[in-house]
Amino acid sequence: MTPLNYSDETVCALLDCLIPGEASSGWPAAGQMGLGNRFIELMRLLHRDGDQLLQSLFNALPDDFADATAETQVACLVAIEKTCPTIFDATLKACYSAYYTNPKVREIIEAKTGYEARPPQPQGYPLEPFDESLLDPVRTRGPIWRPVP
Amino acid sequence: MERGGCVNQRAAPSLTPEWELALQKSFHANPNIRCNDADYPVDDTQSVIKPAFFNAIGGSTIRWGAHFPRFRPSDFYPHTLDGVATDWPMGYDDLVPYMDINDQMMGVSGLAGDTANPPRSPRQYPPLASCEGSKRLIHGANQLGWHWWPADAAIATADSTTRRACNNCGPCGIGCPRHARASADTAYLAAAQHAGVELIQHTVVTRILTSTGQAKAIEIRTQNNEKFVIDLEHLVLAGNAISTNVLLSSMNDWNNPLLGKGLMLHPTAIVTGFFRDNLNSYTGPFATSIVSQQFCETEKKRGFVRGFQLQALRGQGPLTTALGGYGNPVAWGRSHAKGFSQAFGHGMSLTVTCEDLPEPVNRIEVSKEKLDHFGMPTAKMHYRLGSNTEKMKTYGIERARQWLRAAGAEKISVNPLSKQAGFHLMGTAPMGVSERDSVTAPDGRLHGVANITIIDASVFPSSSPVNPTSTLQAIALRAADLMARRLSP
Numbered sequence: 001m002t003p004l005n006y007s008d009e010t011v012c013a014l015l016d017c018l019i020p021g022e023a024s025s026g027w028p029a030a031g032q033m034g035l036g037n038r039f040i041e042l043m044r045l046l047h048r049d050g051d052q053l054l055q056s057l058f059n060a061l062p063d064d065f066a067d068a069t070a071e072t073q074v075a076c077l078v079a080i081e082k083t084c085p086t087i088f089d090a091t092l093k094a095c096y097s098a099y100y101t102n103p104k105v106r107e108i109i110e111a112k113t114g115y116e117a118r119p120p121q122p123q124g125y126p127l128e129p130f131d132e133s134l135l136d137p138v139r140t141r142g143p144i145w146r147p148v149p
Numbered sequence: 150m151e152r153g154g155c156v157n158q159r160a161a162p163s164l165t166p167e168w169e170l171a172l173q174k175s176f177h178a179n180p181n182i183r184c185n186d187a188d189y190p191v192d193d194t195q196s197v198i199k200p201a202f203f204n205a206i207g208g209s210t211i212r213w214g215a216h217f218p219r220f221r222p223s224d225f226y227p228h229t230l231d232g233v234a235t236d237w238p239m240g241y242d243d244l245v246p247y248m249d250i251n252d253q254m255m256g257v258s259g260l261a262g263d264t265a266n267p268p269r270s271p272r273q274y275p276p277l278a279s280c281e282g283s284k285r286l287i288h289g290a291n292q293l294g295w296h297w298w299p300a301d302a303a304i305a306t307a308d309s310t311t312r313r314a315c316n317n318c319g320p321c322g323i324g325c326p327r328h329a330r331a332s333a334d335t336a337y338l339a340a341a342q343h344a345g346v347e348l349i350q351h352t353v354v355t356r357i358l359t360s361t362g363q364a365k366a367i368e369i370r371t372q373n374n375e376k377f378v379i380d381l382e383h384l385v386l387a388g389n390a391i392s393t394n395v396l397l398s399s400m401n402d403w404n405n406p407l408l409g410k411g412l413m414l415h416p417t418a419i420v421t422g423f424f425r426d427n428l429n430s431y432t433g434p435f436a437t438s439i440v441s442q443q444f445c446e447t448e449k450k451r452g453f454v455r456g457f458q459l460q461a462l463r464g465q466g467p468l469t470t471a472l473g474g475y476g477n478p479v480a481w482g483r484s485h486a487k488g489f490s491q492a493f494g495h496g497m498s499l500t501v502t503c504e505d506l507p508e509p510v511n512r513i514e515v516s517k518e519k520l521d522h523f524g525m526p527t528a529k530m531h532y533r534l535g536s537n538t539e540k541m542k543t544y545g546i547e548r549a550r551q552w553l554r555a556a557g558a559e560k561i562s563v564n565p566l567s568k569q570a571g572f573h574l575m576g577t578a579p580m581g582v583s584e585r586d587s588v589t590a591p592d593g594r595l596h597g598v599a600n601i602t603i604i605d606a607s608v609f610p611s612s613s614p615v616n617p618t619s620t621l622q623a624i625a626l627r628a629a630d631l632m633a634r635r636l637s638p
Contacts, residue, residue: 022486046174048184074482092481093173093472100468101167109467113427113494120466121163121326124316125432127278130299132260137291143264144296146223146230146446148240 004040004051006058009066011036017073018095026108033105035098042094053090060084150369152523153187153205154350155334161324168323169468176323178212179569180204187351189521191391193571196530198414201572202389206350207334209389209572210618214321214436215303215330216460217257218615219248219623221266223446227506227611231447231454233537234507234611238582238591241267247623247630254340255331255622256312259301265442274306278317282430282497283438286461289556295443300460301619302437303331311335317433319463330434333622353523356399357384357601364400364601370523383600383632387625390513390574390607391528397578398515398526403598405588409514411507412530413575413612416538417567418501419462419475420549422558427494430464438463444548445504445614453540455504458614459549462498470496476564491560499552500567501545503538504614507576511535530571542566573617578603579610593628604628 016031030039044050060080065073081088099105106117162171178201180188187204203212222241227234249270258274276299279287290297304321305312305328312335313327321330328335342348351372358366358378366380386393394409438461445456465474470493472478479488505511514529521527534542546563553561581587584596589608595601604625606617613620 018481019485020483025486025490027486042170045170077481092478095481096471096478097170097173097468100471101170103166106166106467109493112490114429115431115467115494119164119166119168120318120320121161121316124318125429127280127317127433130260130276130279134287134291135260135298137294138264138296138298139262141264141294141296144443144446145221145265145267148222148226149229 004054004058006054007066008036010058010061011039013066013073014061014077014091015039015095015098017070017077018092019099026112028104028108030095030099033099033102035102038098038102039094042097043090046094046097047090053087056084056087057091060087150349150352150354151206152189152351152353153203155206156211156324158211158324158328158332158335159326161326163318163320163323164326168320169466171323172320172469173472176212178203178322178572189523189525190527192516192527192529194529196532196571197534197566197568198416198532198571199569200391200530200574201569202391202574206338206348207332208387210332211324211334212322213332213572213618214434216436216616217255217259217301217303217619218440218458219266219269219301220613220615220617220620221445224611224613227455233454235579235581235586237610238580244620244623244627245269247626248619250626251619251622255303255336256305256309257301258304258306260299263298265296265298265445272301274304277302277304277306277315277434277437280317280430280433280438280463281428282424282463283433283461285424285428285556286439286497286552289552289554290439290441292555293552295441295552297439297441300437300440302434303618304434304437305329305331315434319431319433319435320466321434321436353525354396355523355525357396359400359402359598362598364598383602385602385604385628387603387605389605390577391530393603393605393607394513394577395515395526395528397595398517400598403595405584405596407579407586407588409577410509410512411576411579412511412513412532413505413507413609414532414571415573415612415616416503416505416534416542417570418542418546418549419498419564419567420501420546420553421474421476421496421498421562421564422553422556423491423495423560423562424497424557425495425559428464428497429494430497431466431494433463435463435465436460441552442614444545451544453537453544455506455537455541456614457504457541457545458500458502459545459552460500460502462500464494464496467493474498475567476562497553497556497558499549501542501549502614503541503545505575505612506535506537507579507611508535513577534566573606573612575606575609575612575617578607580608581610592631593624602628602632
């Protein structure tokens with residue numbers, strides 16, 4: 001495997017650009033959370049040709065991406081999204097995957113929405129039993145299936 | 150004999166914090182993306198809908214949402230009723246006894262008395278619970294005066310000796326550790342083995358050897374790459390339209406020009422409504438809430454024949470929501486946090502599941518030159534939407550919008566065609582009375598090679614607006630019953 005040619009700063013800036021967070025409402029930025037290594041790992045895990053995609057991504061980013069203004073970074077990613085959708089989609093998938101499986105992000109989601117930071121099983125979720133009376137209007141209208149010869 | 154192995158659903162990914170990653174990779178519906186050891190490539194470059202099936206003991210029921218409607222009486226007479234496709238060589242009533250047996254084996258929750266279907270036996274379990282999103286949709290359907298009904302689901306809603314009641318965790322598609330959601334392995338395997346079935350896993354059938362109109366043997370390859378030839382008296386195939394076509398094409402002295410043609414899928418649009426308040430819409434089995442069969446039957450003024458089902462889908466986990474779930478990803482950049490907050494827990498979706506017609510141009514082609522890593526010929530899907538389906542889908546999207554608006558959705562987004570939805574592979578070896586217009590006989594036996602029986606949905610002469618599993622399992626039970634009677638001394 002050929003070593004990838006990239007800097008941690010570039011990956012951090014890339015992730016921050018994709019998920020910049022929203023400080024005023026408590027959402028952290030993806031790069032500032034230190035998700036760079038996890039992002040690289042997930043590019044490889046989720047995509048059969050992960051290394052190739054990563055190298056193509058880094059080749060497409062300018063050398064000074066990390067130091068560019070936010071507007072320039074966004075413009076750069078918009079261009080990649082348009083011209084290299086396969087690379088961009090794979091990047092976005094790995095970035096979102098790193099962010100939304102991160103325990104700290106899951107704690108924030110729990111605090112904001114009530115969605116508990118735990119796997120769906122074994123606890124599941126309580127729901128009310130189905131209320132049959134809601135079907136009364138449907139029953140009143142009678143059968144709608146078509147008779148056959 | 151199965152190319153995959155057993156899946157231990159007791160250890161399903163839904164027990165782990167990173168369960169949503171499984172949906173993106175090891176449990177992805179598309180074998181070309183999933184790339185598990187048992188998966189083989191399918192050339193889908195000429196298909197607007199991508200293949201979706203699972204290679205394991207239990208097949209695609211390992212990966213499914215367990216929605217369990219029956220085909221409807223009119224689905225068996227598309228030619229007589231609407232002048233399209235071909236009538237089935239059997240009717241709904243012929244299959245009911247086998248549907249009833251299958252319901253017992255799979256364990257179905259729901260409610261008898263559905264006004265869009267003939268009367269049927271009581272379900273084994275009460276309907277699934279309602280989430281807030283389902284209640285909004287029910288309110289909307291009642292406002293519109295449309296049919297709706299709780300979905301039949303192969304999901305237990307009460308404890309039994311082998312299954313625990315569904316606890317509404319959501320992601321049925323990555324296996325059910327409670328065995329509440331049935332799959333073919335958990336429902337049938339123990340009984341089959343008790344009856345003497347020997348299970349051979351991780352083994353690929355590479356060729357069927359025939360002589361004088363009889364299958365004589367199969368060539369197999371084990372996971373250690375050892376090759377064997379096994380003699381046989383009767384061969385039963387359940388490989389879905391893709392693998393069944395590949396295997397039938399391996400026979401040197403048999404051919405039927407209809408084989409492979411008339412591939413039917415379920416072209417599906419997904420319309421999602423976002424509500425102002427948090428519905429916690431991720432709670433409950435993702436695919437089985439309520440359905441509407443208001444538009445299943447032909448009404449010619451709509452401009453197309455046959456019809457579609459509207460099926461409610463609940464919301465998804467955080468990652469799947471961000472990735473777009475049933476539609477487009479939440480936008481990246483400065484608006485991302487806001488976009489995610491407005492989507493997660495707030496969305497309910499409706500599928501527009503269109504009945505497909507069998508058209509020769511939609512087909513499976515087998516390339517004997519291009520071999521996969523098992524040494525098998527590869528299949529190529531050729532599929533595009535026919536004009537009837539396009540009109541139906543466009544009409545259906547508007548009805549889904551109408552329903553979601555009536556339910557109170559503030560924002561609606563439309564995915565006009567779910568590309569990763571090639572999960573109902575129907576047709577390509579249709580059954581019929583005559584070899585001239587069919588590939589298999591009404592009992593699933595191959596015309597011209599009578600000791601091969603096909604029991605998957607490739608024998609369907611036409612399709613339906615509803616999911617096929619209940620019907621295809623009934624077809625399989627019927628074929629088994631007829632075979633047992635035929636072979637009894």
